[in-house]
Every structure is written in C-alpha cells, then in structure tokens.
Amino acid sequence: MDTITLAHGSGGRLSRELIEEIIYPIFNNNNGHELYDSALLPLKKSTIAMTTDSFVISPIFFPGGNIGKLAACGTINDLAAAGAIPKYMSVGLIIEEGFLIKDLQEILISLYETAVEADVYVVTGDTKIVERGSADRIYINTSGIGIVPEGASVSPKNINVDDLVIVNGTIGDHGMAILSCREGLSFGVNLKSDCTPLNGLVKELLDVGGISCMRDPTRGGLASILLELAHQSGTKMEICEKAIPLHPSVRAGCDMLGLDPLYLANEGKLAIIANPSKKEEIMRVLQSHPLGKNAQVIGRVASRDLKGTVLLETDLGVKRPLMLLEGEDLPRIC
C-alpha cells in the first residue's frame, strides 16, 4: 500500500485497512479514547468551546512544519485564544487519489504529536478520497472542543479604552516562510513557520488575569485581526510600527517584495488586549516563556470614537489607518 486509490474511500476492505493499518496506529496511544464515528466525551464543566478550520496550505511540507502540524495548531490556538482549555479534536481528511501513504503517515504523525504536546486527544475522524485533479494532494479539517473554566471571559466585549495591545513575538514568520518556500527565495533561508500550539502560554496568561481578549492572527495577519477586534469592540486602536517585532528575514522579504508584514499570516502568535494595570505581570510571564520571549507592547485602545479603526503610527511619525485586505496576495497560506 504505497499510494491512495479511490477504493480507499469506498467504505469497503481498503477503507478499513487504510483506517486500521495506517491511520489508527498513529492515534493509538490515545489515552484510552476509542475512535468511533461519534466520540463520547465526558466533561466536568458546563460550558465548552467549539471551533472548526479547514487547511488547504500549499506546499504541504514547509520549513517549521507541515499541513498536519498546522491543522492541529490552528484549532488548538483558536480554542486557546477564546479562553478555553483545548481537549478534543476531530480530523477530516480529503485526499487526492495517488497521494503517497508515507506522506499521509508523516502528516498524521505530526498532527498527533502536536495534539499530544498540547494535551489534546483526537477522538474521531473521517476520510474521503477524490479523483486525481479534484483536490491538490490533501486537505485537512480539524474541529476542536475545549472547556471554558468557570468565570473565564475573554471576548471583544471586554475590550476597554486604555487597554494595551501586545504581541508575543515576531510577526509574519509563517506567511513569509511559506512564500519563500513556494517561490524558492533565498532571504527565507533562516526563516521557519512559527506554527506551534499556544495553549500552554495562554493558560499562564489567564492565570495572571487582566486579559480582555485574545486572537491568533492567522490568515490576513495582525492588521486583519486588530481591525476585526476594533470592529467587534466598537473601539479605535493605535499601533506603533516601531514597536512591532520583526524577524530580519521577514523585514528583508517584505522590503524586496513590497509586502506589509502586518498582513502576513502567523500560526504561533497572539494579539493580546490587556488591562494596563497588569502590564508588568503579563510581560514578565510572556518574556519568561519560550513562545513569548520577543513579546512587545505595540499599541493601545485609544477611544470609542472612529469605531473599527486601527491607526498605525509609522516610523516617520505619521498616523495612517490600516485597511482591510482588498485582494488575495497569498492564497492557500493555511
């Protein structure tokens, strides 16, 4: 069994073999969770968070990860950013006929290992095969469930004027890594995707308190997520360009290609909106964590005038409003 055939999607013998011999063994050490079509999940608390994401990234293997690791991180980070403790994940595969079984295994092992690292269990899945030309190799949907601790609340509704805007590290790494890998550009030599699960860091932040809201700025980048938060919270934010941490390769790549790092995707970053009274404690937690050591306060929530606006103070001291992306620079970045 080297490549995927249409018969692997039949519901018959080859379907069973694919699932029992290739897929199940990867999720074997699954804390005793059997992989039925519907997973039964015992929960202690009464509010859960649910999220879903499909991953269509190209290329499927890239510096810093692959589509499997990305699919696990994306869903784990959505739950964590919502203030939930990620617990359970489903995996839905759409595979093109002819795909290599060994690539499938490598991808699923990455997905599984990332989930284990984040203390998340894959509890159910689905596999569909489509004819050659009806998909580009493999697409993965992960849906996730997390537990919302009692009393926890992170939401755009909690955002107040004077709150700080913080990022946990350099932005645009994922987008630039994918782009340089896709185009074979050399400035990306030292650049990897930042793709990583953030739930451990988030837990430490929530323990400190003072977090109004968090988001993971994936597709559309930091600019898009701040515009969304400004829109949803009815506030105006002001961001200082100089304060935004950038990897030198991202800076070089953006200069060369005329791209704005604020719009490049991230897969291991958080935009954190926090009460200024907790600034020191939050920055201490961030900077002492491996995923927050380059954290910076990059701006603040300025007012409730001009709701939905994000102003960027440039290096020249000019304030210009950030705009929503008008087109698609980088399709299939996640």
Added chain:
Amino acid sequence: MDTITLAHGSGGRLSRELIEEIIYPIFNNNNGHELYDSALLPLKKSTIAMTTDSFVISPIFFPGGNIGKLAACGTINDLAAAGAIPKYMSVGLIIEEGFLIKDLQEILISLYETAVEADVYVVTGDTKIVERGSADRIYINTSGIGIVPEGASVSPKNINVDDLVIVNGTIGDHGMAILSCREGLSFGVNLKSDCTPLNGLVKELLDVGGISCMRDPTRGGLASILLELAHQSGTKMEICEKAIPLHPSVRAGCDMLGLDPLYLANEGKLAIIANPSKKEEIMRVLQSHPLGKNAQVIGRVASRDLKGTVLLETDLGVKRPLMLLEGEDLPRIC
C-alpha cells in the same frame, strides 16, 4: 458578487463581505448563538458526543437534496445513531474559485434548514477558497456535538445473540439516485435520495428501550455497516434477502447495472440491533413514523461463532457470507 474569487479567502475585505453578507444572514436566526471562530456552548449534561464528516459528493445538486442538506444530515445522523441528542454543528467550506455565489447560498440555506428541522444550531464555521482545478466546486465538512442522556448506552458492546436486525425502510435509495442522476439513467425517474435527519425517529426508539446499537449505513451500504457491527461485537449475523425492503427503481437499477443494493449508500436509514423482547413496540414506533413506515426485521444476531461474519440467506435459500467491498464502485457518493 456573483462568483467566488481567491480574494474571498484572503481574510480581508472580501472575506468579511462573503461571511457577513452571504453566509451569516443564512444562519441569522440562530437562537441567539453568535458565530465566533470558537463557539462557547453551555451544556447541562456531562457526556457529549462528537463526530466529523467531509462531504465531496458529485453532483452537488441531486434529486432529494444537495451537498448542504447532505452535510447536515450526515453529521446529525451519526450523532443520533450513537444515542446522542444532536445540538451543535460546525461548517467548514472548501470552495473552488469561480463557484457561483447563488449556488453557495442555496446549499447553505438547505444546510441551515435541515439543521433547524433537527433542532441543531450551527455555531461556528470556516471558509477556504482554492484556485480553479484544486477542488471540484465545493466540499463541506460538518462536525457535530450531541448530548448523551444519562444512562443511555448504544454500542456494539451491547449486541447480544438473538438480537434482531431491523432497517427503517428501503435501502440503497441515495446511492442509486446519485448514480442515475450522474449517468442520466431513466430507471431513476421516480427515485430520490433518502437524505433526511433521523434524530426525531431515534429519540422515539430510545424512549421505547431495548436498542442495543444503531448505525446509519451510508458509504459502503448496509452490508458494510453490518460487517462492521459483527466485527466490533464479535458476533455472526444472519440476514434474509427477501425481507430487505427495496424501492422498485433501486431493484431495477441494480438488475440493469449488476449492482448489489446492500452496498449502495443511504442517507436516511438506520440499521437497528434490538432486543427481541421489544420487537412489537419498536416496530409500532417505526411503522407509525413517516421515516419508518417501510421498516422491516431483516435478520438476527445468530451466534458468537464465526465472529465478524454476516450471512445472507438468498431468495433461493442459500446462505452466503457478505464480503467487504474490494474496490470503489461509486466514488464521491457522499
């Protein structure tokens, strides 16, 4: 905005417009559930069921439904068959560039209406766009969460010797409807997919009691699901061919094409394994329900010898073992 463009997947202005102007309004009357990236779900009971399915059916519109209705039914029925009350659903879209917005609307409206009919709320979603040629029009993942009533247990482990095997109606309708629609065959003129949510019927059955296990025989058909249950329960089942209800068009189509209806997909059927002491009450509930009026007892769990075997007693009185499908007759049937 008539067709989907790559910019609809950018995370920018067109992404927001697609979601806010086209997608959100369809899920608007959503019982007050806001559609955040992670949905927070209050639950009263402590065990939940989770399932996921991706739908890649071709054609996306067919007699009796479309890919949206199918995506809702598939996930609702997986949860119901597991003994859970379906509550929440996520929707992950992968759309090919150039897809018609009006087709997207029609599909999502069907999905939404089916969910509402089943008392299920769509609480979160995701939309990815891929270039022309990287998908075949539209693929939909739905993941679902249901509540497992306290004390409820339907599982292959509960299957006992002498249990009855029951189906709630004619089998193979979905598979044959798709096939005749795809190939333009005339025997399918009066045939529609049986695609429908089964959770209402399942609730009535569970109220009666005596249900050891249930499954919805989708891809791979009734034969595949019975083989799976025999395998998982360590039993041998015996099925009587004559007792299996068939729509005349399915019978005609199978005769003409040399197909076996036991392997054709269903999207509104249940294989019910039940205690014989409850036979009369279960059959009364089934036959007085619109989705069970053609229900039949089609066989029984015969022994714990020859575990994993399903014997079919043919019209000629011969008993032959059913086999797992070896190839793929009908790719992209769901």
